[in-house]
Amino acid sequence: MTTFEAIPIPRISKGSAYITSGDGKAIPLGAEELRRAFDAIMHDDDSDLITTGEAAQILGVSSKTVARIRDAGEIPFTRYGAKGNRMVSRARVVAYRNQSEANGHKALEDMRVSASRGGLDDVDHAACLSHFN
Template structure:
Protein backbone atom coordinates (compact mmCIF):
# COMPACT_ATOMS: atom_id res chain seq x y z
CA UNK A 1 0.00 0.00 0.00
CA UNK A 2 1.42 3.37 -0.92
CA UNK A 3 1.46 6.39 1.32
CA UNK A 4 -0.21 9.64 0.33
CA UNK A 5 0.39 12.73 2.40
CA UNK A 6 -1.71 15.83 1.99
CA UNK A 7 0.17 19.05 2.49
CA UNK A 8 -1.66 22.36 2.66
CA UNK A 9 -1.94 22.63 -1.13
CA UNK A 10 -1.03 19.29 -2.67
CA UNK A 11 -1.08 15.54 -2.36
CA UNK A 12 2.32 13.87 -2.35
CA UNK A 13 2.27 10.18 -3.25
CA UNK A 14 5.11 7.81 -2.38
CA UNK A 15 5.96 4.91 -4.67
CA UNK A 16 4.48 1.55 -3.69
CA UNK A 17 6.54 -0.71 -1.45
CA UNK A 18 6.11 -3.55 -3.95
CA UNK A 19 7.40 -2.16 -7.24
CA UNK A 20 6.42 -5.15 -9.39
CA UNK A 21 3.16 -3.66 -10.71
CA UNK A 22 4.87 -0.31 -11.26
CA UNK A 23 7.68 -2.01 -13.17
CA UNK A 24 5.11 -3.77 -15.36
CA UNK A 25 3.46 -0.43 -16.08
CA UNK A 26 6.83 1.22 -16.81
CA UNK A 27 7.68 -1.60 -19.22
CA UNK A 28 4.30 -1.22 -20.93
CA UNK A 29 4.77 2.55 -21.32
CA UNK A 30 8.31 2.09 -22.68
CA UNK A 31 7.01 -0.07 -25.51
CA UNK A 32 4.11 2.21 -26.47
CA UNK A 33 4.73 5.69 -27.79
CA UNK A 34 1.09 6.71 -28.19
CA UNK A 35 -1.56 7.17 -25.51
CA UNK A 36 -3.52 4.16 -24.40
CA UNK A 37 -7.14 3.72 -23.46
CA UNK A 38 -8.37 4.07 -19.92
CA UNK A 39 -10.76 1.29 -18.90
CA UNK A 40 -13.18 1.88 -16.05
CA UNK A 41 -14.27 -0.77 -13.54
CA UNK A 42 -17.46 -1.31 -15.58
CA UNK A 43 -15.47 -1.89 -18.81
CA UNK A 44 -16.22 1.55 -20.25
CA UNK A 45 -13.28 2.84 -22.30
CA UNK A 46 -12.05 6.33 -23.03
CA UNK A 47 -8.99 7.47 -24.95
CA UNK A 48 -6.27 8.91 -22.73
CA UNK A 49 -5.31 12.39 -24.03
CA UNK A 50 -1.66 12.74 -25.06
CA UNK A 51 -0.99 15.31 -22.32
CA UNK A 52 -2.34 13.03 -19.60
CA UNK A 53 -0.35 10.11 -21.07
CA UNK A 54 2.88 12.18 -20.92
CA UNK A 55 2.23 13.09 -17.28
CA UNK A 56 1.56 9.43 -16.50
CA UNK A 57 4.89 8.47 -18.09
CA UNK A 58 6.74 11.05 -15.99
CA UNK A 59 5.00 9.94 -12.79
CA UNK A 60 5.78 6.27 -13.42
CA UNK A 61 9.43 7.06 -14.24
CA UNK A 62 9.85 9.06 -11.02
CA UNK A 63 8.16 6.41 -8.87
CA UNK A 64 10.26 3.69 -10.51
CA UNK A 65 13.32 5.60 -9.21
CA UNK A 66 11.77 5.53 -5.74
CA UNK A 67 10.76 9.20 -5.78
CA UNK A 68 7.57 10.62 -4.34
CA UNK A 69 5.46 12.65 -6.75
CA UNK A 70 3.03 15.52 -6.70
CA UNK A 71 1.13 16.88 -9.69
CA UNK A 72 -0.08 20.44 -9.30
CA UNK A 73 -1.60 23.04 -11.60
CA UNK A 74 1.06 25.38 -12.97
CA UNK A 75 -1.11 28.45 -12.21
CA UNK A 76 -0.82 27.68 -8.54
CA UNK A 77 0.07 30.65 -6.39
CA UNK A 78 2.89 30.40 -3.88
CA UNK A 79 3.66 32.32 -0.73
CA UNK A 80 7.04 34.01 -0.59
CA UNK A 81 8.28 31.23 1.73
CA UNK A 82 7.10 28.49 -0.65
CA UNK A 83 8.75 30.23 -3.62
CA UNK A 84 11.99 30.74 -1.68
CA UNK A 85 12.03 27.06 -0.69
CA UNK A 86 11.44 26.00 -4.30
CA UNK A 87 14.36 28.19 -5.44
CA UNK A 88 16.60 27.07 -2.58
CA UNK A 89 17.10 30.61 -1.28
CA UNK A 90 16.11 32.44 1.88
CA UNK A 91 12.82 34.29 2.09
CA UNK A 92 14.68 37.58 2.59
CA UNK A 93 16.66 36.98 -0.61
CA UNK A 94 13.41 36.29 -2.46
CA UNK A 95 11.86 39.48 -1.08
CA UNK A 96 14.90 41.42 -2.33
CA UNK A 97 14.42 39.87 -5.78
CA UNK A 98 10.76 40.93 -5.72
CA UNK A 99 11.72 44.46 -4.70
CA UNK A 100 14.20 44.54 -7.61
CA UNK A 101 11.43 43.38 -10.01
CA UNK A 102 13.28 40.16 -10.85
CA UNK A 103 10.07 38.16 -10.42
CA UNK A 104 6.44 39.22 -10.95
CA UNK A 105 4.05 38.93 -8.01
CA UNK A 106 0.54 39.85 -6.96
CA UNK A 107 -0.58 41.49 -3.74
CA UNK A 108 -3.60 40.23 -1.86
CA UNK A 109 -5.83 43.29 -1.78
CA UNK A 110 -4.37 46.05 0.36
CA UNK A 111 -2.22 43.67 2.42
CA UNK A 112 1.56 43.45 2.36
CA UNK A 113 1.37 39.74 1.53
CA UNK A 114 2.66 38.84 -1.91
CA UNK A 115 1.91 35.78 -3.99
CA UNK A 116 3.89 34.41 -6.92
CA UNK A 117 2.67 32.18 -9.71
CA UNK A 118 4.36 28.81 -9.84
CA UNK A 119 5.09 29.11 -13.56
CA UNK A 120 6.86 32.47 -12.98
CA UNK A 121 9.03 30.95 -10.24
CA UNK A 122 9.91 27.95 -12.42
CA UNK A 123 10.74 30.25 -15.37
CA UNK A 124 13.01 32.34 -13.11
CA UNK A 125 14.72 29.17 -11.86
CA UNK A 126 15.33 28.02 -15.43
CA UNK A 127 16.70 31.44 -16.47
CA UNK A 128 19.09 31.57 -13.53
CA UNK A 129 20.29 28.02 -14.24
CA UNK A 130 21.08 28.94 -17.84
CA UNK A 131 22.78 32.16 -16.71
CA UNK A 132 24.90 30.28 -14.14
CA UNK A 133 25.90 27.71 -16.75
CA UNK A 134 26.96 30.44 -19.21
CA UNK A 135 28.98 32.21 -16.51
CA UNK A 136 30.62 28.99 -15.36
CA UNK A 137 31.53 28.09 -18.94
CA UNK A 138 33.09 31.54 -19.40
CA UNK A 139 35.07 31.28 -16.14
CA UNK A 140 36.26 27.82 -17.14
CA UNK A 141 37.33 29.10 -20.57
CA UNK A 142 39.22 32.01 -18.99
CA UNK A 143 40.92 29.76 -16.44
CA UNK A 144 41.96 27.40 -19.20
CA UNK A 145 43.35 30.28 -21.30
CA UNK A 146 45.25 31.60 -18.26
CA UNK A 147 46.74 28.14 -17.65
CA UNK A 148 45.18 27.87 -14.18
CA UNK A 149 44.47 24.18 -14.61
CA UNK A 150 48.22 23.59 -14.75
CA UNK A 151 48.89 25.39 -11.43
CA UNK A 152 49.14 23.34 -8.25
CA UNK A 153 46.56 23.97 -5.54
CA UNK A 154 48.83 25.84 -3.13
CA UNK A 155 50.02 28.32 -5.79
CA UNK A 156 46.40 28.87 -6.81
CA UNK A 157 45.32 29.56 -3.18
CA UNK A 158 48.21 32.00 -2.79
CA UNK A 159 47.28 33.85 -6.01
CA UNK A 160 43.63 33.93 -4.94
CA UNK A 161 44.59 35.37 -1.56
CA UNK A 162 46.67 38.06 -3.24
CA UNK A 163 43.86 38.93 -5.59
CA UNK A 164 41.43 39.28 -2.69
CA UNK A 165 43.78 41.67 -0.90
CA UNK A 166 43.98 44.04 -3.87
Protein backbone atom coordinates in the same frame (compact mmCIF):
# COMPACT_ATOMS: atom_id res chain seq x y z
CA MET B 1 -8.45 8.38 -16.28
CA THR B 2 -5.09 6.65 -15.97
CA THR B 3 -4.26 4.72 -12.80
CA PHE B 4 -0.70 4.93 -11.54
CA GLU B 5 1.01 2.34 -9.35
CA ALA B 6 3.79 3.39 -6.99
CA ILE B 7 6.80 1.08 -6.84
CA PRO B 8 9.99 1.16 -4.71
CA ILE B 9 12.43 3.77 -6.04
CA PRO B 10 15.31 1.24 -6.47
CA ARG B 11 13.17 -0.59 -9.04
CA ILE B 12 13.03 2.47 -11.30
CA SER B 13 15.30 2.09 -14.33
CA LYS B 14 18.24 4.50 -14.46
CA GLY B 15 17.39 7.51 -16.62
CA SER B 16 13.62 7.00 -16.29
CA ALA B 17 11.27 9.81 -15.35
CA TYR B 18 9.21 9.38 -12.20
CA ILE B 19 7.41 11.23 -9.43
CA THR B 20 8.19 10.30 -5.85
CA SER B 21 5.29 9.68 -3.52
CA GLY B 22 7.25 10.57 -0.38
CA ASP B 23 7.23 7.10 1.16
CA GLY B 24 10.21 5.63 -0.66
CA LYS B 25 8.09 4.76 -3.66
CA ALA B 26 7.82 6.32 -7.08
CA ILE B 27 5.37 6.52 -9.94
CA PRO B 28 7.10 5.92 -13.30
CA LEU B 29 6.15 8.31 -16.08
CA GLY B 30 6.02 7.51 -19.77
CA ALA B 31 6.81 10.14 -22.40
CA GLU B 32 3.21 11.40 -22.58
CA GLU B 33 2.78 11.58 -18.79
CA LEU B 34 6.10 13.40 -18.49
CA ARG B 35 5.09 15.93 -21.16
CA ARG B 36 1.76 16.52 -19.42
CA ALA B 37 3.50 16.94 -16.05
CA PHE B 38 5.89 19.54 -17.52
CA ASP B 39 2.97 21.33 -19.17
CA ALA B 40 1.14 21.46 -15.85
CA ILE B 41 4.19 22.77 -14.01
CA MET B 42 5.16 25.35 -16.61
CA HIS B 43 1.67 26.60 -17.45
CA ASP B 44 1.76 30.27 -16.42
CA ASP B 45 -1.53 30.29 -14.60
CA ASP B 46 -1.71 33.39 -12.44
CA SER B 47 -4.40 31.69 -10.37
CA ASP B 48 -1.66 29.34 -9.05
CA LEU B 49 -0.25 31.89 -6.65
CA ILE B 50 2.15 30.98 -3.86
CA THR B 51 3.62 32.80 -0.87
CA THR B 52 7.16 34.08 -0.65
CA GLY B 53 7.86 31.23 1.79
CA GLU B 54 6.80 28.65 -0.78
CA ALA B 55 8.81 30.46 -3.46
CA ALA B 56 11.81 30.41 -1.10
CA GLN B 57 11.57 26.62 -0.82
CA ILE B 58 11.46 26.24 -4.61
CA LEU B 59 14.45 28.56 -5.05
CA GLY B 60 16.41 27.25 -2.06
CA VAL B 61 16.78 30.71 -0.51
CA SER B 62 15.26 32.64 2.40
CA SER B 63 11.92 34.46 2.28
CA LYS B 64 13.81 37.76 2.62
CA THR B 65 15.84 36.93 -0.50
CA VAL B 66 12.61 36.19 -2.39
CA ALA B 67 11.23 39.54 -1.19
CA ARG B 68 14.34 41.31 -2.55
CA ILE B 69 14.04 39.46 -5.88
CA ARG B 70 10.33 40.26 -6.04
CA ASP B 71 10.80 43.93 -5.07
CA ALA B 72 13.55 44.28 -7.71
CA GLY B 73 10.94 43.28 -10.31
CA GLU B 74 12.64 40.03 -11.28
CA ILE B 75 9.53 38.03 -10.32
CA PRO B 76 6.19 39.84 -10.72
CA PHE B 77 3.79 39.71 -7.79
CA THR B 78 0.12 40.28 -7.08
CA ARG B 79 -1.38 41.72 -3.92
CA TYR B 80 -3.88 39.22 -2.60
CA GLY B 81 -6.38 39.12 0.24
CA ALA B 82 -7.57 41.70 2.74
CA LYS B 83 -4.06 42.27 4.09
CA GLY B 84 -2.61 42.72 0.61
CA ASN B 85 -0.11 39.87 0.91
CA ARG B 86 2.22 39.71 -2.06
CA MET B 87 1.88 36.44 -3.93
CA VAL B 88 3.86 35.17 -6.92
CA SER B 89 3.08 32.77 -9.74
CA ARG B 90 4.54 29.30 -9.17
CA ALA B 91 5.35 29.01 -12.89
CA ARG B 92 7.27 32.30 -12.84
CA VAL B 93 9.25 31.20 -9.78
CA VAL B 94 10.18 27.91 -11.50
CA ALA B 95 11.14 29.82 -14.67
CA TYR B 96 13.27 32.22 -12.59
CA ARG B 97 15.02 29.27 -10.90
CA ASN B 98 15.71 27.58 -14.23
CA GLN B 99 17.10 30.80 -15.75
CA SER B 100 19.28 31.43 -12.69
CA GLU B 101 20.69 27.91 -12.88
CA ALA B 102 21.35 28.31 -16.61
CA ASN B 103 23.14 31.63 -15.97
CA GLY B 104 25.28 29.99 -13.28
CA HIS B 105 26.25 27.11 -15.56
CA LYS B 106 27.17 29.54 -18.34
CA ALA B 107 29.28 31.66 -15.97
CA LEU B 108 31.11 28.57 -14.74
CA GLU B 109 31.82 27.43 -18.29
CA ASP B 110 33.07 30.93 -19.17
CA MET B 111 35.45 30.78 -16.19
CA ARG B 112 36.72 27.35 -17.28
CA VAL B 113 37.41 28.65 -20.78
CA SER B 114 39.20 31.73 -19.41
CA ALA B 115 41.30 29.62 -17.04
CA SER B 116 42.28 27.30 -19.87
CA ARG B 117 43.23 30.19 -22.17
CA GLY B 118 45.27 31.76 -19.38
CA GLY B 119 47.13 28.53 -18.70
CA LEU B 120 45.68 28.23 -15.20
CA ASP B 121 44.66 24.61 -15.66
CA ASP B 122 48.37 23.67 -15.70
CA VAL B 123 48.96 25.01 -12.18
CA ASP B 124 50.38 22.58 -9.60
CA HIS B 125 47.75 23.06 -6.90
CA ALA B 126 49.62 21.01 -4.29
CA ALA B 127 52.69 23.25 -4.69
CA CYS B 128 50.55 26.38 -4.36
CA LEU B 129 48.83 25.08 -1.23
CA SER B 130 52.15 24.07 0.35
CA HIS B 131 53.06 27.77 0.61
CA PHE B 132 50.20 28.27 3.06
CA ASN B 133 51.00 25.36 5.40
